[in-house]
Amino acid sequence: MRTLKFLLQKEFRQIFRDPSIIRLIFMMPVIQLLILPWAADYEIKNIKLSVVDKDHSDYSRQLIAQVTSTGYFQLAVYTNSYPEALEQVESGNADLILEIPSSFEKELIKEDESTLFLAMNAIDGVKANLGSAYLQSIIQDFNKEVRIEWIQFPRFSPETQIEITSSNWFNPLMNYKYFMVPGILVILLTMIGTNLSSINIVREKEIGTIEQINVTPVKKFHFILGKLLPFWLIGLVVLTIGLFISWAAYGIVPVGSFITIYAFAALYLFAVLGLGLLISTYAQTQQQAMLLSFFIMMVFILLGGLYTSIDSMPDWAKWVTRFNPVSYFIEVMRMVVLKGSGLIDIKRHLLIMFGFAVVLNSWAIINYRKRS
C-alpha cells in the first residue's frame, strides 16, 4: 500500500507538471460539448431548391410559396427549363429540382389529378433522402388543401383516410441535443481513458524509466494500479465538467439520478483504462499507441450508435457493437438522462461492463511482463 501511495504521488506530480495535458483535459470537454452538438445535427436545413415552373399558374405559385415558407428549403433557381435547372445541380448551386408541368393547374381541376417531377442530387445521400421526404410531405399537405377547397360535396370525403398523429416520449420536442450531448460525453471519456493511459505507459517505455522501475521490487500490480487510478479520477472529473456544461449550455438535467451515471461511469472507466493498458503492452512507441487507439476509437464511434442507430445496422455490425463498450455507455447515458432509468434498469449493462473491465485488465496484466 505504501508503494502504491508513492507511485500515485509521482504520477500526479508528473500529470500536473505537464501544462498541456491539464489544458487538454479541461479544454476538450468544454470545446467538444459547446461546439459539436450545434454542428452534428440530424435535421437537414437550407436545402437549395431549383424550381422548373412551366405552368406559371396560381396553384404552382401557391405550391412554391408553401414549400419555401417552411424554412427547410431555399429557392435557389426559378426557371422554366429543366436543362438549366440540371446545370445548377451540376455546378452545386441546387440540391433538388421540382418540375411543375405546363398543364399542372388545368389537370388538377379537370382530371382531379396531376403529376410533379422531383429530381435530387444523391451525392449527399442523407440530404437527398430527407429533402425529398420533406418535400413530399409538404406536397401532400398542399394536395389536401386543394381537395378541401374543391370537393364541397359530399361533405365527407368518400375515400377512407388514415391520419397519423405522433407523440415523442422522453424527448417531446425531438431535441436532438438531448441525445447527442450525452453521447459526445461518452466519446470524450473513452478518449481520455484509452489515449491518456496508453500513451503515458508507452512514454515510460520510450524514455526507459519502465526499465528502471522493473529492476526495483515494485509489484506489477502496484505499478499498473498506480497508472490506472490517476486517469480514473481524471475521467470522473471530466464527466463532472461535462455534466455541468450540458446543464449550463443546453439545460440538460438527467431525469435519472447522478448516482446511476457515476456508478456506471466508474465501471466503464476501468474497462476503457484496461483497453488503454492493453494497447500500451503491445505498442513500443507513442506513435504506435496513438495510431492503434485512434483506429479503435474510430470503430467505436462509428459502431457505437452515436450517429447511426444500431438497430438499422446489418447483422454482422450488430455483433460488432456487442463488443463495443462505447455502445453500452451511450445507451445507458440516454436511458438515464432522458428516460430516468435506475440502477436496476441498467443491471444488464453493468454486468457486461464488469465483464469488459475484468477481461481487458486481466489480458493487459498478463501481457505486461516485468521481464522479457
Next chain:
Amino acid sequence: MSSISVKNIIKSYGKKKDKVIALNDISFEVKEGEIFGIIGPDGAGKTSLFRILTTLLLADSGTAIVDGLDVIKEFEKIRKRVGYMPGRFSLYQDLTVKENLDFFATIFNTSIEENYSLIKDIYLQIEPFKDRRAGKLSGGMKQKLALSCALIHRPVVLFLDEPTTGVDAVSRKEFWEMLKGLKAQGITILVSTPYMDEAMLCDNVALLQKGKVLSINTPAGVITDFKYPLMAVKAKGMLPLLEQLKAMETVKDAYPFGEYHHVVIKNEQLVQQVRDTLSNSSLSDLQMKRVEADIEDCFIDLMKEK
C-alpha cells in the same frame, strides 16, 4: 565467494532467418567487492548481458547467480539487492533531482537520510540543483543523479552499463574516483565500457566481442600476456606508411595509434630487420622507437586474433 557467477549464458534475438546471437556461451566469475570491467565494442552484447543479470531479460540457456541468488528463480530478491544504471539516462525528466531520488528511495522502502552516507560524496555535487528538473541537467549531472538513484537502497552489487559514454574526460575521471570510493564500501561493481583506457582502472577485465569472451584477466595480466615486440613509427605521409607497414612480411599488424603508427612485429629476431627496411626506404622525417604495449594494444591484438 564470488558475487556474480555466469555459466554458459546464451542469448539470441530474432527468428530463424535473421537470427542474431548476442551472447554465445558466456562464463565468468566476479569476486565480492571488486570492480569488474566488461570491455567491448558496440554490439558486443554488453547490454544484453547486463539485462540478463538484472533480471530484465531471460537467457535462452545457461545459469547466472547474483549475490548467491538465481536470476530466474529468485529474481524478486535480486531486485532488492542490486542497483542498475542503464546506458541511457532513464529517470523521470519531468521530476526534480530530489523528487527522483525520493521516489526511488521510497519504492525501495528506504529514505535518502537512511543511506545518505553512501551517496553523500556524489549527491553533494548535484545538491545545488536539487530543485531542478532532471531533464534540464547537464550530461555529467544526469550521470551523477542516475548513480545516486541506483545506490539509494544500498545495493550489494552495482551494474553500470556504459556509464561514461558521452561524458567529458574530466567527468569520466571523477566518475571512476567515485567508483573506487564505492568499492571501498564493499560494493561489487560490474561496469561495461567501450573505452579501453578505463580497463586499467578495473580489478579484472573481460574482453567481449561478438557475444564471446576473448579473455579474462587483470589489466596487468593482460599486458604481460602480450608477447610481441612493439614499435612506434612516424614519418611524413602517414597513410602510405601504414600501407607499407601492413604489406611487410615481418609485421604482424600495424594500426594508427595517436600521432604514431604502432607496429606489431612477428618476433624479437625480426625487429632489426624491420628497422633496416624502414631506414632504407625513402621515407622522410622517419622516427622509430621501441614502446611497451599498453592495454589497448593488447585488446586490439586479441580482437584481431579471434
